[in-house]
Amino acid sequence: MSHNHDHDHHHHDNELDPFAARVRALETILTQKGLIDPAAIDAIVDTYETKVGPRNGAKVVAKAWSDPAYADWLKRDATAAIASLGFIGRQGEHMQAVFNTPDTHNMVVCTLCSCYPWPVLGLPPVWYKAPPYRSRAVIDPRGVLAEFGVTLSADMKVRVWDSTAELRYLVVPMRPEGADGLGEDQLAELVTRDSMIGTGLARQPA
Amino acid sequence: MNRREDGGDSGVAPEAKVFGEPWQAQAFAMTVAVHERGLFSWGEWAEALSSEVKKPGAAADGHDYYEHWLAALEKLLAGKGLAARQDVDAFAAAWERAAHATPHGKPILLENDPQTRGMAADRTLSAT
Numbered sequence: 134m135s136h137n138h139d140h141d142h143h144h145h146d147n148e149l150d151p152f153a154a155r156v157r158a159l160e161t162i163l164t165q166k167g168l169i170d171p172a173a174i175d176a177i178v179d180t181y182e183t184k185v186g187p188r189n190g191a192k193v194v195a196k197a198w199s200d201p202a203y204a205d206w207l208k209r210d211a212t213a214a215i216a217s218l219g220f221i222g223r224q225g226e227h228m229q230a231v232f233n234t235p236d237t238h239n240m241v242v243c244t245l246c247s248c249y250p251w252p253v254l255g256l257p258p259v260w261y262k263a264p265p266y267r268s269r270a271v272i273d274p275r276g277v278l279a280e281f282g283v284t285l286s287a288d289m290k291v292r293v294w295d296s297t298a299e300l301r302y303l304v305v306p307m308r309p310e311g312a313d314g315l316g317e318d319q320l321a322e323l324v325t326r327d328s329m330i331g332t333g334l335a336r337q338p339a
Numbered sequence: 340m341n342r343r344e345d346g347g348d349s350g351v352a353p354e355a356k357v358f359g360e361p362w363q364a365q366a367f368a369m370t371v372a373v374h375e376r377g378l379f380s381w382g383e384w385a386e387a388l389s390s391e392v393k394k395p396g397a398a399a400d401g402h403d404y405y406e407h408w409l410a411a412l413e414k415l416l417a418g419k420g421l422a423a424r425q426d427v428d429a430f431a432a433a434w435e436r437a438a439h440a441t442p443h444g445k446p447i448l449l450e451n452d453p454q455t456r457g458m459a460a461d462r463t464l465s466a467t
Contacts, residue, residue, distance in 0.1 A: 147447055149438040151431070152409055153362040158430030159369060159413065161449060162422045169372045177368035182357045223371060224381075246388040247404070256357055256367075263401030264392070298385035 181256055189220045190253035190303055191324035194335075195317040197230075198308045208232065211303065215253060224301060225252030231294060232305045233331075238289055239304045240278070240331030242270035243296040250301035254329060261330065271295065281332040304331040312338045363405035370412050379415055387411040 149157065163169040193215055197204040207214040211228040215221075228250060231239040243249065244267050249257040260266050269277050274291045278284070285291065294302045306328040312320060315338065327333030358364040374381060391407035391414075416422040430449075437452035449455060 147438045147441045147443055147445075149435050149447065150362075151435075152366075152406060153360070154431040154434040154438070155409060155413070155427060156362040156365045156369070157434045157449075158427045159416065159422055160365060161430050161434075162426055163369065163373065163416075166421070168376060168378065168421065169369060173372055174365060174368045177371050178358075178364040181367070182364065223375075246385050246392055248385060259401045259404070262392075262404045263399060264397050265399050267392075298382045 181251070185222075185251060186255035187253070187324075187326035187329060188321070189218075189255075190250075190326075190329045191321040192218060192317070193220065193230075193253060193303065194305050194324045194329065195320035197305055198312075198320050199317050204232075204305075207305070215303070220252040222252045224248070225250050227300050228253075228303060229294075229300060230303045230305050231292070231331075233307045235307070236288070236290060238278075238285055238291050238331065239294060239302075240270060240274055240291060241294045241296060241302045241304060242267060244268070244271060245295075245297065248296035248298055248301060250303055253303055254326060258326070278332065281327065283332065283334060304329050306331075306333075306335040309335050309337050359402075359405070363408070366405060366409045366412060370408070373416070373421075378419060378421060384411070384415065387415045 160169070160171065160174070164171060193207070196218070197207050203214060206217075207230045211230040212226065214230075215225065215228055231241075233239055243261075247257055247262040249261065266277065271293050274293050275285065278291070296302060306324065308320075309323060312323060315323075319338075323336040323338060325333050325336060328335045358367065370384065373379070374384060388408060388411040391411045392404070394407075397403060397407065413422070413424070413427060417424050417427075433449060433452045433455060434447070436454060437449050438447045440453050441447045441451045
């Protein structure tokens with residue numbers, strides 16, 4: 134085996150995979166037509182990589198746990214109540230908050246594709262977008278929940294909400310026992326992403 | 340359910356990685372940007388994406404999600420007359436040639452495509 138076979142050549146190791154090349158092609162065409170601005174594209178990427186995520190939703194839930202008037206507003210007009218905390222924007226234009234109660238557990242799916250409330254949860258996790266969850270959440274929600282480590286009592290009703298391009302859901306998990314006296318910031322730390330999709334429960338306070 | 344693929348539920352900490360590769364982020368952001376120019380509705384987008392992700396053969400672990408996303412975006416843009424399939428093919432080939440002609444460590448620019456350079460040289464020649 135030659136150990137110097139490429140000494141006389143350029144390093145041809147800059148390869149674009151076909152998907153990367155097609156994305157660059159689209160970007161070239163749309164930029165030339167003046168339909169997109171590359172700087173705006175970078176800003177959008179930065180927003181969803183670093184600025185928007187489930188911390189936002191956790192603040193909404195913690196406030197609802199702490200403030201009955203806010204919880205009531207969230208129940209009646211989630212879009213406005215969430216916007217009042219500054220969480221506005223794409224895919225959050227029409228929100229509905231669904232509250233877990235001692236006898237009903239709520240769970241959210243998008244059977245169509247991957248609709249998700251970006252302003253409060255960021256972009257969806259891989260499993261939310263994958264075929265098994267999308268197909269099974271409606272047919273066998275308890276089986277799916279068990280795989281997430283959530284076991285509900287047999288008399289607990291499970292309600293599955295199917296997101297659409299128009300309407301997005303935020304699950305408000307039950308406030309855990311023993312969280313009395315915690316401030317909103319401490320409460321927010323108990324609220325996991327999965328608890329706001331309904332595939333998890335809020336954490337117990339330490 | 341492969342929920343461990345994304346590290347499980349990291350509470351509300353930022354996801355380790357929102358996008359697997361830079362092109363996925365670019366495809367996502369272009370879709371958002373073109374939608375915001377009013378060139379398609381989000382309902383149209385959801386329909387386009389849905390028809391891709393529900394095709395048989397979609398990976399159970401969801402690793403090919405952005406491949407479906409890109410296919411949906413290409414079809415929607417082609418259908419709207421905003422980016423014809425043959426133009427995307429031609430520019431994608433040019434980008435691949437440009438990448439190949441770019442020394443390692445240097446940014447890949449479309450101008451590095453030898454055929455584009457050749458075309459520019461031809462134009463210069465015919466002008467003199």
